[in-house]
Amino acid sequence: MPSIWTKHYERAYKEYYGESTPPNSARHPNWGALALRILKNKTLSTETSNSLSPITNSSDSNTSSSQTSSVTITDDFLKKFQTTHQKMDDKLKWKLPFGLVVEDEMLKYGLTCKHENAVHSFILDINNPVWLERFSDSQDWQAIMSNNMVGNPNS
Secondary structure (H helix, E strand, C coil), X not given: CHHHHHHHHHHHHHHXXXXXXXXXXXXXXXXXXXXXXXHHHHHXXXXXXXXXXXXXXXXXXXXXXXXXXXXXXCHHHHHHHHHHHHCCCHHHCCECCCCCEHHHHHHHHHCCCCECCHHHHCCCCCCCCHHHHHCCCHHHHHHHHHHCCCCCCCC
């Protein structure tokens, strides 16, 4: 996926600067760090727009803009969620460069949610700003962004 964006970037660079090739550092950007900055800016703009709109979301860390359901979570639901996690083979879990285990972080976050969320199906919604807090190291975020992408079927 990053190679697709690199091609787009090179084309935009040529159109803007009139040069056919950007400097080498621009041809191979750190996509993880860029994604982290974009999501941080998105989080800030969401917080600003929420404070200006008549209907605001709670700033509680247990809710998010990517909340997928208004179904309130029950104790039974959380027990099933924990059981699903316990049945996972630790050897098959995704361990990030700085030691965090994605499924374990998903469990921790899922247990704090008040409403059903994609995390309860162990789906890592990278548009949910909570993951920027949980995976704050740029190398961890880069690993998520580069390894969690579905390839372009046209390439």
